Amino acid sequence: MPSPLAWAGQIVAYAAFGVGIGYLSLYPAYTHRDPEQAQIKLSFAHAGVHKEDCRRLSYEEISKMPPGQRRPHDCSRERVPVTVELEVDGQVLYAATLPPTGHARDGVSVAYQRFMVAAGRHELIARLRDSKRAEGFDYEHRAQIELAPRQNLAIEFRADKGGFLIH
Amino acid sequence: MGLKQRLRIAWERLESAFTRSFGPAWNPFFQLGALGWFFYWIVAVTGIYLFIFFDTGVTNAYQSLEEITHAQWWAGGVMRSLHRYASDALVVVMTLHMIREYLLDRLRGPRWLAWVTGVPMIWFVFIAGVTGYWLVWDMLAQYVAIVTTEWFDALSIFGEPIARNFLSPTHLSDRFFTLMVFAHIVVPLFLLLVMWIHILRMSDARINPPKGLAIGTGATLLVLSLVFPAVSQDPANLATVPATVQLDWYYLNLYPLFDYVPRPVMWVLTVGFSTFLLLLPWLPPRRRAAAALVDLGNCNGCARCAADCPFNAITMRPRSDSLPYEQEAVVENDLCVACGICAGACPTATPFRRRSALVPGIDLPQLPVRELRERTLAATAALAGPARVLVYGCAHGTRLTALQQPGVATVELSCIAALPPSFIDFVLSGGHADGVFLTGCREGDCHHRQGIEWTRQRLAGERDPFLRARVPRERVHSCWSGLARTTVAVRQLTAFRERLAALAPTERGVPAAREEAGHA
Numbered sequence: 127m128p129s130p131l132a133w134a135g136q137i138v139a140y141a142a143f144g145v146g147i148g149y150l151s152l153y154p155a156y157t158h159r160d161p162e163q164a165q166i167k168l169s170f171a172h173a174g175v176h177k178e179d180c181r182r183l184s185y186e187e188i189s190k191m192p193p194g195q196r197r198p199h200d201c202s203r204e205r206v207p208v209t210v211e212l213e214v215d216g217q218v219l220y221a222a223t224l225p226p227t228g229h230a231r232d233g234v235s236v237a238y239q240r241f242m243v244a245a246g247r248h249e250l251i252a253r254l255r256d257s258k259r260a261e262g263f264d265y266e267h268r269a270q271i272e273l274a275p276r277q278n279l280a281i282e283f284r285a286d287k288g289g290f291l292i293h
Numbered sequence: 294m295g296l297k298q299r300l301r302i303a304w305e306r307l308e309s310a311f312t313r314s315f316g317p318a319w320n321p322f323f324q325l326g327a328l329g330w331f332f333y334w335i336v337a338v339t340g341i342y343l344f345i346f347f348d349t350g351v352t353n354a355y356q357s358l359e360e361i362t363h364a365q366w367w368a369g370g371v372m373r374s375l376h377r378y379a380s381d382a383l384v385v386v387m388t389l390h391m392i393r394e395y396l397l398d399r400l401r402g403p404r405w406l407a408w409v410t411g412v413p414m415i416w417f418v419f420i421a422g423v424t425g426y427w428l429v430w431d432m433l434a435q436y437v438a439i440v441t442t443e444w445f446d447a448l449s450i451f452g453e454p455i456a457r458n459f460l461s462p463t464h465l466s467d468r469f470f471t472l473m474v475f476a477h478i479v480v481p482l483f484l485l486l487v488m489w490i491h492i493l494r495m496s497d498a499r500i501n502p503p504k505g506l507a508i509g510t511g512a513t514l515l516v517l518s519l520v521f522p523a524v525s526q527d528p529a530n531l532a533t534v535p536a537t538v539q540l541d542w543y544y545l546n547l548y549p550l551f552d553y554v555p556r557p558v559m560w561v562l563t564v565g566f567s568t569f570l571l572l573l574p575w576l577p578p579r580r581r582a583a584a585a586l587v588d589l590g591n592c593n594g595c596a597r598c599a600a601d602c603p604f605n606a607i608t609m610r611p612r613s614d615s616l617p618y619e620q621e622a623v624v625e626n627d628l629c630v631a632c633g634i635c636a637g638a639c640p641t642a643t644p645f646r647r648r649s650a651l652v653p654g655i656d657l658p659q660l661p662v663r664e665l666r667e668r669t670l671a672a673t674a675a676l677a678g679p680a681r682v683l684v685y686g687c688a689h690g691t692r693l694t695a696l697q698q699p700g701v702a703t704v705e706l707s708c709i710a711a712l713p714p715s716f717i718d719f720v721l722s723g724g725h726a727d728g729v730f731l732t733g734c735r736e737g738d739c740h741h742r743q744g745i746e747w748t749r750q751r752l753a754g755e756r757d758p759f760l761r762a763r764v765p766r767e768r769v770h771s772c773w774s775g776l777a778r779t780t781v782a783v784r785q786l787t788a789f790r791e792r793l794a795a796l797a798p799t800e801r802g803v804p805a806a807r808e809e810a811g812h813a
Contacts, residue, residue: 132313132314139321156539169460278533
């Protein structure tokens with residue numbers, strides 16, 4: 127039969143166990159981001175144009191192909207990289223040339239970036255180039271935005287929806 | 294004394310403090326593995342209950358949990374709290390179990406399997422925990438989802454970043470959420486499978502804690518659930534940033550590091566540390582002790598060695614020679630830890646044998662029973678004066694050098710249960726010493742799992758081979774003090790010698806009852 131002191135020791139041990147489990151399962155709180163700031167996320171998965179134009183095959187070339195594999199054009203798989211730029215209040219937050227994914231470099235170019243900015247009004251410009259042009263951009267989007275503290279603003283690029291989208 | 298040895302002694306002292314309150318049978322440090330199983334089952338049962346009421350769609354998950362938590366607080370709420378707190382307790386005992394097995398050097402030899410399977414178990418436990426927090430779909434879940442997917446995106450194995458699923462409220466879909474529900478169910482099942490492999494090499498593995506300890510820990514978690522119920526944080530909203538979150542530090546302790554350490558580096562650290570853990574049983578490499586050897590000419594197939602082996606290393610198979618016994622012992626070398634408990638259990642391992650060579654049916658190459666008899670005789674030959682004591686001790690417990698003093702001789706074994714009880718009879722009836730002092734690991738925590746218990750049962754006449762009834766029990770003392778409590782062993786040895794001094798001394802050379810090993 128355990129002594130009263132031993133029982134007391136057990137009670138203390140169980141109490142410490144319970145308090146330890148309960149406390150660390152919730153505390154201390156962790157501040158992951160400054161709650162006074164807002165976040166801008168820029169993300170897309172978009173494919174640039176093919177690096178080389180498709181070439182129309184001649185009648186002779188098509189006729190040499192197996193009947194089940196005949197096609198009118200010969201197209202290279204590789205795509206050009208996508209260049210993107212994000213400017214906030216005249217300052218470039220992000221500028222990158224994103225290579226296409228995949229071994230054959232024929233996949234989409236992907237971006238996923240986040241930036242913390244001060245809450246308040248901002249002028250935002252997003253630009254993207256997905257063509258073979260050497261300079262300039264194919265898409266540009268300008269917006270005046272009002273960001274609240276802790277707000278998450280997502281900027282996405284969807285060519286099928288006309289370019290940049292702000293969520 | 295090396296750092297690891299110092300840490301081990303400090304650890305044993307901590308455990309000894311718990312032994313004082315809980316006793317050796319209920320000491321939670323001696324039951325960490327069994328407590329892990331216990332908490333796993335609490336998590337499983339409460340999880341099944343919660344799943345019945347949980348809406349697995351991302352849009353309704355939060356609300357369904359709110360209803361479980363508040364509308365039926367007396368059942369669902371308690372179940373949810375128990376689910377969380379038992380999961381946290383599982384991490385605690387798992388971590389302590391790992392540290393303990395490392396410090397007590399219980400990861401080498403055939404124990405590598407238990408150690409190595411423990412590493413994926415850590416991953417499974419954390420994956421199950423993280424996916425569990427994901428399912429609540431509150432601000433913490435949002436934080437966990439974003440940090441986790443961003444971490445996985447660092448691997449560049451997905452066509453497009455999976456973190457894009459949480460870009461904004463319009464991007465949220467059930468697809469990912471359903472995957473997490475699936476993972477939260479399947480991963481614990483894999484965990485259970487690995488837990489089973491984890492204990493595969495143990496005989497009589499402890500998967501249930503003693504009732505008292507189970508009641509104590511279970512009641513603590515229940516009280517905690519009632520007093521401090523687990524609740525959700527604010528609902529997830531991808532239009533806002535989860536700036537401040539209340540983390541479960543048991544599961545999410547690494548997550549703050551993602552704000553400071555690049556994500557690829559986090560992969561290197563976590564995978565690197567896991568690999569390091571996997572290699573620990575062989576770091577630094579040591580020569581493995583030779584496995585026990587069976588001598589068929591002396592093995593009568595009694596199966597006591599197989600019954601006593603703590604690692605299932607001995608199996609009984611049909612006889613392969615012409616001797617008229619049904620079975621023979623076969624040692625699986627890969628499973629043998631060379632503890633010698635089998636030799637201690639062999640009825641032919643008796644030092645009284647004179648007419649035939651002392652070769653038992655099963656023996657340990659590094660300390661054969663014949664060598665043990667020679668060491669016993671050599672150690673006791675020099676003993677003089679009153680209250681002469683022979684100490685038999687194991688290599689993993691009390692340091693025998695600390696017990697050496699005039700009138701005391703020591704003989705070290707790999708495990709105290711490697712000592713056939715007939716040796717005690719041999720020493721006392723032959724007058725080689727006035728008393729026999731047995732020492733080793735701490736009660737409830739034998740390095741070779743069952744050595745102390747088998748010794749106790751053999752001495753009490755509850756387990757073959759028995760200590761003969763003629764042996765005066767007042768001349769035999771057991772002290773299970775472990776490495777850290779050497780002073781306790783010294784104190785008990787002194788008291789034992791004082792008691793012996795009050796008894797009539799045994800006379801050296803008085804012939805012991807002659808007996809030949811009976812193959813029974």
